[in-house]
Amino acid sequence: MLIRTQLRFLLATFSLGLLSVSIAEDSPSHTTVDPSIIPADLANNAILLRERALLDSLSIDIVESLTTEVGPRRIGTDGDIRAIAWAQAKFKELGFDRVWTEEVPVEHGWIRGDAEAEILAPFQQNLVLTALGYSVGTDGDLVAEIVEFPTFDDLLAVPEGDSLEGKIAYVSYSMADYVPPPGTSAMGGYGQGTRARGQGHVAAAKRGAAALVIRSVGTDNNRIGHTGSGYGYEEGVKKIPYAALSAPDAILMQNMLRRGKPVTMRLNLTSQITGPIVGANVIGEITGREGSDDYLVLGAHLDSWDEGTGAIDDGAGVGSMIAAAAMIGDMEGRPRRSIRVLLFGGEEIGLIGVREYARAHAAEIDAHILGAEVDSGGGRIHTLTSGVGDRSIATVREMAKLIAPLGIAWSPANDALGASDMSVLGRAGMPALNFGQNSNDYFMYHHTPNDTFDKIIPEDMRYLTAAYATIFYLAAEMDIDFRQ
Numbered sequence: 001m002l003i004r005t006q007l008r009f010l011l012a013t014f015s016l017g018l019l020s021v022s023i024a025e026d027s028p029s030h031t032t033v034d035p036s037i038i039p040a041d042l043a044n045n046a047i048l049l050r051e052r053a054l055l056d057s058l059s060i061d062i063v064e065s066l067t068t069e070v071g072p073r074r075i076g077t078d079g080d081i082r083a084i085a086w087a088q089a090k091f092k093e094l095g096f097d098r099v100w101t102e103e104v105p106v107e108h109g110w111i112r113g114d115a116e117a118e119i120l121a122p123f124q125q126n127l128v129l130t131a132l133g134y135s136v137g138t139d140g141d142l143v144a145e146i147v148e149f150p151t152f153d154d155l156l157a158v159p160e161g162d163s164l165e166g167k168i169a170y171v172s173y174s175m176a177d178y179v180p181p182p183g184t185s186a187m188g189g190y191g192q193g194t195r196a197r198g199q200g201h202v203a204a205a206k207r208g209a210a211a212l213v214i215r216s217v218g219t220d221n222n223r224i225g226h227t228g229s230g231y232g233y234e235e236g237v238k239k240i241p242y243a244a245l246s247a248p249d250a251i252l253m254q255n256m257l258r259r260g261k262p263v264t265m266r267l268n269l270t271s272q273i274t275g276p277i278v279g280a281n282v283i284g285e286i287t288g289r290e291g292s293d294d295y296l297v298l299g300a301h302l303d304s305w306d307e308g309t310g311a312i313d314d315g316a317g318v319g320s321m322i323a324a325a326a327m328i329g330d331m332e333g334r335p336r337r338s339i340r341v342l343l344f345g346g347e348e349i350g351l352i353g354v355r356e357y358a359r360a361h362a363a364e365i366d367a368h369i370l371g372a373e374v375d376s377g378g379g380r381i382h383t384l385t386s387g388v389g390d391r392s393i394a395t396v397r398e399m400a401k402l403i404a405p406l407g408i409a410w411s412p413a414n415d416a417l418g419a420s421d422m423s424v425l426g427r428a429g430m431p432a433l434n435f436g437q438n439s440n441d442y443f444m445y446h447h448t449p450n451d452t453f454d455k456i457i458p459e460d461m462r463y464l465t466a467a468y469a470t471i472f473y474l475a476a477e478m479d480i481d482f483r484q
């Protein structure tokens with residue numbers, strides 16, 4: 001602790017040296033900040049913090065700690081219980097003033113079990129696939145013919161009934177082949193892929209299918225499946241198993257199907273749905289010096305999928321959000337406003353933790369004066385978009401000038417609702433910021449055994465953390481009601 005403080009002091013001193021240089025060199029971006037909106041001393045402090053964050057490894061150290069000391073942490077598992085204890089200890093170690101947990105009850109837990117598959121005909125070949133979250137098992141070998149649907153809409157186009165009786169519905173949609181329309185991002189391909197991943201099993205069951213298999217939703221060509229969650233089973237609809245094929249095996253499947261002969265698959269999943277479980281949201285607060293009634297919220301999700309160690313999803317969010325708040329807390333005095341870091345449980349199984357949070361805090365949504373979340377990996381930010389009251393737009397535009405040297409553009413759209421969990425609070429009326437992030441590599445690793453600490457790029461994590469620290473420091477110090 002002492003060593004950390006001394007190191008921080010040295011870094012801060014060193015940064016002061018950089019500051020005089022960077023102001024001279026970056027003078028256009030600095031001097032154009034309107035002092036009637038952001039006072040000069042505050043702008044200078046923000047630059048100091050930004051430069052210090054670019055030299056600080058705290059965000060990376062936190063991801064290293066979480067992935068090494070905890071690892072996989074799917075809600076309700078032993079790993080999740082350890083993660084909840086880890087997060088509380090980490091907040092306290094870093095000097096957060098208040099640390100607490102709030103329970104997240106979940107109707108069912110889930111045991112992954114084993115996932116095994118092979119093509120039996122026309123040519124025997126083994127396949128690599130992974131069970132999708134909350135799938136039931138196959139109760140022994142399930143042998144059935146594959147019926148391919150290029151997209152989820154093609155499956156939906158089949159009238160409900162029994163036309164897929166005794167068949168495995170296979171949605172071959174490839175996120176890797178998705179070409180974003182001009183002005184949009186790869187997220188569109190992810191959104192498309194998650195429709196079949198989330199609802200395909202119900203749609204297939206309504207047409208009589210014995211199981212659903214999809215091509216993994218990802219952009220890599222590794223021979224591993226990408227897991228992810230279904231949105232649960234529907235009352236009165238048969239519960240069928242569902243799984244995701246690795247990309248190379250999805251291509252093998254295409255080649256089998258192209259030959260025009262029936263393709264038969266053997267599928268064996270030993271997954272099980274269990275009784276109720278309880279997770280938790282973990283909250284750490286840097287209490288503001290003026291004890292104001294409103295506070296800023298920085299979000300990430302603490303839970304992860306169970307096959308990797310959850311480094312990019314969402315260790316990167318946990319690391320950058322805790323580090324940004326801790327660095328703001330380390331500025332002289334305390335920030336004027338309180339900053340809460342909300343580490344949600346159960347994001348991966350359907351934003352369960354934040355929904356519980358929104359329910360429990362419904363009466364104080366107005367106290368959440370500004371929020372943002374990192375849940376797209378550890379890449380750098382390229383765009384800042386606000387979702388604030390009309391009168392606050394000019395303030396955010398001036399704040400954005402102080403992160404422009406990090407390669408971040410300001411977007412005038414003002415339609416942000418907050419990313420991932422935070423969108424639930426954004427929709428409930430909380431002013432939000434969206435930090436558009438480079439997530440080019442994200443969908444190669446996420447929800448796979450390859451989501452591990454080595455995928456964190458230290459320099460990018462520093463840039464990521466610096467962007468949030470700078471903006472939220474300004475938001476904490478300035479007397480702005482972002483709802484107006």
Ligand SMILES: [Zn+2]
Pocket residue numbers: 301313314347375
């Ligand atoms: Zn995530």
